[in-house]
Amino acid sequence: MAPIALSFGTALALVVASAWLGALAACASGDGERPAGPRAPASGATAGASPASEDGPDARAARGRLVEQVARTTPGLDPKVLAVLREVPRHLFMPGTGLADAYADNAFPIGHRQTISQPTVVAIMTDALRLRGDERVLEIGTGSGYQAAVLSRLAREVDTIEIVAPLGEEARERLARLGYRNVQVRIGDGYRGWPELAPFDRILLTAAPPELPATLVEQLADGGILVAPVGEADDQILARWTKHGPALDRELLGGVRFVPMVSATPER
Numbered sequence: 001m002a003p004i005a006l007s008f009g010t011a012l013a014l015v016v017a018s019a020w021l022g023a024l025a026a027c028a029s030g031d032g033e034r035p036a037g038p039r040a041p042a043s044g045a046t047a048g049a050s051p052a053s054e055d056g057p058d059a060r061a062a063r064g065r066l067v068e069q070v071a072r073t074t075p076g077l078d079p080k081v082l083a084v085l086r087e088v089p090r091h092l093f094m095p096g097t098g099l100a101d102a103y104a105d106n107a108f109p110i111g112h113r114q115t116i117s118q119p120t121v122v123a124i125m126t127d128a129l130r131l132r133g134d135e136r137v138l139e140i141g142t143g144s145g146y147q148a149a150v151l152s153r154l155a156r157e158v159d160t161i162e163i164v165a166p167l168g169e170e171a172r173e174r175l176a177r178l179g180y181r182n183v184q185v186r187i188g189d190g191y192r193g194w195p196e197l198a199p200f201d202r203i204l205l206t207a208a209p210p211e212l213p214a215t216l217v218e219q220l221a222d223g224g225i226l227v228a229p230v231g232e233a234d235d236q237i238l239a240r241w242t243k244h245g246p247a248l249d250r251e252l253l254g255g256v257r258f259v260p261m262v263s264a265t266p267e268r
């Protein structure tokens, strides 16, 4: 096992536990805490900035505590990843959810029988991508847009694909409103990737296919890294693949439970 797998040993037990909850959780979305109306990004916002106006001191404090907990239970995470988790207002990606749920280390329902990933899982997957700041990243499974927002603060550009149209549209609107300008959302089937924009320096799957999709491997740049959960519902492994010419190295990161990557387009 690579050193990264060892340092994530503790966290992966958590991943298994709460990703289970996430996968089993019922659909629950609402409008209770949705910020009113569209808003301009904070003044002086650069690409990827989040507006302080919608993010109060209580939310910041709760987020700070959550990130401390993530750092404690998952030693060895890149401090840059932790800094971004401290900054991106997860509760604004979970309308209708109170701060206690938004800043607990759990997956949570976002409607359409999908979930926003557990913060520890977001931290581990983001860390595993080894972003330096100049990459173009493809994400499969936009969901709420939270993971894309996190990636956008650590990479040059994030292109993200969501198969459930209402989720993708909501995430697109939310990311634009919050000022994440280096993210584009496509409604479509992630199994096809985004051929017009390929190759990608990094690819992240946040839904689990039964096996690694060949099309996505083709769309990975030479030297690029792909992180994905792969396998059937109760037998999934999170892994990192690195492309070296025609060869593909694989490192196993641990057992997980994600929602399945579907190939039909049921809600378009």
Ligand code: SAH
Residues within 6 Å of the ligand: 114, 115, 116, 117, 140, 141, 142, 143, 144, 145, 146, 147, 148, 161, 162, 163, 164, 167, 188, 189, 190, 191, 206, 207, 259, 260, 261, 262, 263
């Ligand atoms: N990254 C998200 C959470 C992802 S949940 C966040 O930060 O909130 C997994 C998402 O993958 C769901 O929204 C689901 O609809 C989507 N999905 C499943 N199969 C897909 C496919 N073939 N192509 C694109 N998206 C898919």
